[in-house]
Amino acid sequence: MTVKLEDVAKKSGFSVPTVSRVLTNSPYPVSEKARQKILAVAQEMGYRPNIIARSLRTDRTDTIGIVVDDLLSPFTPPIIRGIQDYLAGQNFMSLILNTDFNPELEKKAIDSLLGRPVDGIIFVEFSHQVPLAELEMLNKPFVFVHRLFGQPVANSVAPDDYHNAGLAVDHLVGLGHRRIGHVSGPQGWHTTARRLAAYQDRLAAHGIPLDPALVRAGDWELSSGYAAGKDFLSLAQRPTAVFAANDLMALGAVYAIQEAGLRVPGDLAVVGYDNRDFTTICRPQLTTVSLPVYEMGWLAGELMLGQVADSPGAVEEIKVKGKLYIRESCGAEPALHTAEEPRSRVISRRILLNLQPDE
Amino acid sequence: MTVKLEDVAKKSGFSVPTVSRVLTNSPYPVSEKARQKILAVAQEMGYRPNIIARSLRTDRTDTIGIVVDDLLSPFTPPIIRGIQDYLAGQNFMSLILNTDFNPELEKKAIDSLLGRPVDGIIFVEFSHQVPLAELEMLNKPFVFVHRLFGQPVANSVAPDDYHNAGLAVDHLVGLGHRRIGHVSGPQGWHTTARRLAAYQDRLAAHGIPLDPALVRAGDWELSSGYAAGKDFLSLAQRPTAVFAANDLMALGAVYAIQEAGLRVPGDLAVVGYDNRDFTTICRPQLTTVSLPVYEMGWLAGELMLGQVADSPGAVEEIKVKGKLYIRESCGAEPALHTAEEPRSRVISRRILLNLQPDE
């Protein structure tokens, strides 16, 4: 039924090992005519290596496990995409396991991967500490992406929160704002701390005095941004701009401002963080700083295959810089419906390629 | 280094096959004491089956391939989640391959899966015909999810567009609307045709005459909904409600209405389709009908494992019904900030479980 090496060997008149050497591009010396003949026969017979058998022999699977907190987080798919795009270029596949923040499922996931179907594991977005004991057991390389650890962790890829938040603040200062409110994340998160620190440091660097009344902690959700926005508006000296630690809270602030009969960016400028998809479909479109998720995934893939191929030498934490996306909510430029890559790629791609969706 | 069956056999004093029989829960008879002893030893030694070796022997991998157009489509991750959640319950894993609408990559993807690392393949969201020749070659079961085929296809799971769109229209009629505009999808899509047909049929069923001026074709994008909205407003007899064939166009229509100084739902009611994430963070929150993506994924998983386990008997196309989500844009109820499951699950889950994000 299925054609195997033996079949190709028989038909080509060479032995199984020789055929194997040709078909795997082994550096082993093989005569040119043998190579040609074998390649031709293999092609003709439609030979496909049984990678299960190969793996058993070589103890490599060319597959990387990706363990994910939550596939439905808006940040997860682009990270995975980044990982897979890099891996695909190296002819690696990936096995994605979802743990749903459930430590038991996580254990089960690691367990499945202990059965050696993968050459290494990338942990995406884990917010809590994976028991290192488990990981040691794997004696396979592992890489962390977007961990919210406070301390740098070996073999990890994280956003450069401090730098990115600085981009947002600098932008607002550059537009002439001196009273800039900050809706921070909840206390106790390092992400919160780093973005807040950048806010404070950049203001200080520009010689702008800090006003504690201009900092409000949110909980990452829209409603907390809304509440913070109302707070800012009730101040005797209200800010002229707001930098929110994520897009959701930024949008909440926009709503509070609009509800008060004021305009964004006319009366107050607003800048978010994350570059979520919705920032281009809300009104005004949100100026924001990107969480470079795709790039982080790509780098994690690189890091991983480096470990797989070469040494298991642990590498420093990689910090990835995001970009400022200037849109409408900051008032930076007059007409900003600029040609960004469309966000709903499904549809745009279809149109692009002129694909007929119907039979 | 790694412990294998042989090691457990030696230490427990039984033979390799006996150990195998115990550890795989084979129905083969084994004495109770042997079973106890072996289980204890295996546990103690930390034995893990090498599933690569097992697969080579059994020709089963307990892994399903998922081939995806675009992982970044908003519809894809929930489908995958549905598939994986079902598969995980059956101790199956999945290999996700992205083709990015690129026929070459698609071929490559199928190619990789031809190396038999999977027991079957689920195609998600393919908008064009996968060459059936390739698929026959697999001689593995395959299932299609959310194909936009016009004709029903064997072993496929698709949304019941006709039913779902009917839900939206019925809802608007139930609220007393008689002039209801429809922003349809682009011509040539069966999805478009089915939603439009439901719109027409439901109006007819309620004895409401059809007015061709009340149907405008969009292209699924926000701007086309906006344009359609403006068109409707310029009508001598403008509609009192709009049903858009997707949420993005519905939001566009909302913007057009608001820009004209009118209110949603005060002056015009708007209902969308898809139940995209942004429908709960825009203002007003969008009433919509869900594309039951998660359920579709789950059912695809069921369908697949049915094929893997039992017969390869081809099944009819499964049509999955969505649900109406009544929010603010239709004016159905006064205060509708009801307790829905929060959409940004990442964060909410963290808060829920009281996880400490920092070490």
Next chain:
DNA sequence: GTGAAAGCGCTAACAT
């Protein structure tokens, strides 16, 4: 440059 032999770790068939 090529082929014969061995074996990766497991399970299924065949003994006993």
Next chain:
DNA sequence: ATGTTAGCGCTTTCAC
């Protein structure tokens, strides 16, 4: 109820 033998398809010594 248990053990012995064989073999899944491949790659890697090793011998020629």
